[in-house]
Amino acid sequence: MSWSASAGTPGRERPVVTFGEPEGYDERGRGLSLAGRVAPRTATAAACIVLGLGLIGGAVTGGWIVDDGGDASAATSFSSAxxxxxxxxxxxxxxxxxxxxxxxxxxxxxxxxxxxxxxxxxxxxxxxxxxxxxxxxxxxxxxxxxxxxxxxxxxxxxxxxxxxxxxxxxxxxxxxxxxxxxxxxxxxxxxxxxxxxxxxxxxxxxxxxxxxxxxxxxxxxxxxxxxxxxxxxxxxxxxxxxxxxxxxxxxxxxxxxxxxxxxxxxxxxxxxxxxxxxxxxxxxxxx
Known part of the structure; x- marks a missing residue:
C-alpha cells in the first residue's frame, strides 16, 4: 500500500529536522541498522504467504477433484441402471x-x-x-x-x-x-x-x-x-x-x-x- 498525501514545504519559522535511521545492536554491542534486521523478517513473512497460498490452492484443487469424482460416480450409476x-x-x-x-x-x-x-x-x-x-x-x-x-x-x-x-x-x-x-x-x-x-x-x-x-x-x-x-x-x-x-x-x-x-x-x-x-x-x- 502507498500513501499519496504530501507533508508540504517547511517554512523558515519552523526548523527542518531530519531523523537518521534507527539503530539496533549486534551481539558485540555495535550499532546495527534496523533495515538489516527487517530484511530477514520480510523474507520470512513472504515465505509464509507463499506457503499459505500453496495450501489454499491445494485445498481448492482437492475440492475440485472430489466434486469431479461425485459427478463421475453419478454418471456411472445412471449408466449401469x-x-x-x-x-x-x-x-x-x-x-x-x-x-x-x-x-x-x-x-x-x-x-x-x-x-x-x-x-x-x-x-x-x-x-x-x-x-x-x-x-x-x-x-x-x-x-x-x-x-x-x-x-x-x-x-x-x-x-x-x-x-x-x-x-x-x-x-x-x-x-x-x-x-x-x-x-x-x-x-x-x-x-x-x-x-x-x-x-x-x-x-x-x-x-x-x-x-x-x-x-x-x-x-x-x-x-x-x-x-x-x-x-x-x-x-x-x-x-x-x-x-x-x-x-x-x-x-x-x-x-x-x-x-x-x-x-x-x-x-x-x-x-x-x-x-x-x-x-x-x-x-x-x-x-
Missing part, C-alpha cells in the same frame, strides 16, 4: 413376496404376493395412448412388469419399470414436465394392468383400474409405476391418483378400500429395490 432389466434376476427386481410395513391405510402393514411376471418387451399395449405419447421423448428400451395381490386376494396391482433410452438431461426434462403439467394425475394418462390368465388378476382390465402412481426418476433412465384395482373384476368409472386416494378425508370407493395405498406402497418398495440394485451394480469391481 439402463442394463438392470437383463443383468439382475427377476426375483431381485420383483420379489415373490414384498413386505409393506406401515404401507396400508392408517399405517397398517401390507404383504403382497407376486402372481405373474410379464415377459420383458416393448411398450406397445402397456399405456393409454396419451401416456404413451407423453413418454415418447425418452424412448422405450425395455418394459418389465409384474402383478401382485394382497394377503386376502381382494386387490391386484401391476407394477412396472420402463427402462428408457434417455440420458440424464432427458429424464430431468420429462420429470419437470410431469410435475409442471400434472401428467401423473390425469385420468386419460394411465398405465395398463397385466392381467395374467388363471390368476387372481385375470379380470384386471382397463375398466378395472381404480388407482395409480407414476414416478419419473432423474438418477436413472427409468419410469416406475403401479396401477391397482379389485380382484373381483368390478369396474371403476373414474380412477383416482394414489396421492388423492391416500389423502385424509378421501371418501371414494378406491380411497375407502385402500387402493391408493396398494399402488403407492408397492411402487415405493419396488423402486427402493431398484435403487439398491443400481448402487450394487455401479460399485461392483470386475473380476
Amino acid at each position: 439402463s442394463g438392470l432389466w437383463h443383468n439382475v434376476p427377476v426375483d431381485e427386481l420383483f420379489p415373490r413376496t414384498v413386505q409393506g410395513t406401515g404401507a396400508g391405510p392408517g399405517g397398517a402393514d401390507r404383504t403382497w404376493t407376486r402372481i405373474a411376471v410379464a415377459p420383458a418387451g416393448g411398450c406397445s399395449g402397456a399405456f393409454d395412448p396419451l401416456l404413451r405419447k407423453a413418454l415418447a421423448p425418452v424412448g422405450c428400451q425395455r418394459l418389465i412388469r409384474a402383478t401382485y395381490t394382497d394377503a386376502t386376494q381382494s386387490y391386484v396391482t401391476t407394477v412396472g419399470l420402463l427402462f428408457t433410452k434417455a440420458d440424464s438431461a432427458g429424464m430431468t426434462a420429462l420429470a419437470k414436465r410431469f410435475a409442471s403439467e400434472h401428467l401423473d394425475r390425469r385420468t386419460d394418462l394411465l398405465p395398463l394392468p397385466y392381467a395374467a390368465k388363471d390368476t387372481a388378476a385375470e379380470r384386471f382390465g382397463p375398466h378395472q383400474r381404480a388407482s395409480w402412481t407414476i414416478s419419473v426418476l432423474t438418477d436413472a433412465p427409468v419410469v416406475a409405476y403401479a396401477v391397482s384395482g379389485w380382484a373381483d373384476g368390478r369396474t371403476v368409472d373414474t380412477p383416482q391418483p394414489a396421492a388423492d386416494a391416500e389423502a385424509s378425508g378421501a371418501t371414494t370407493a378406491a380411497a375407502q378400500a385402500g387402493l391408493g395405498n396398494e399402488a403407492e406402497g408397492l411402487a415405493d418398495r419396488i423402486e427402493r429395490r431398484l435403487r439398491r440394485n443400481i448402487v450394487g451394480t455401479a460399485t461392483e469391481k470386475p473380476s
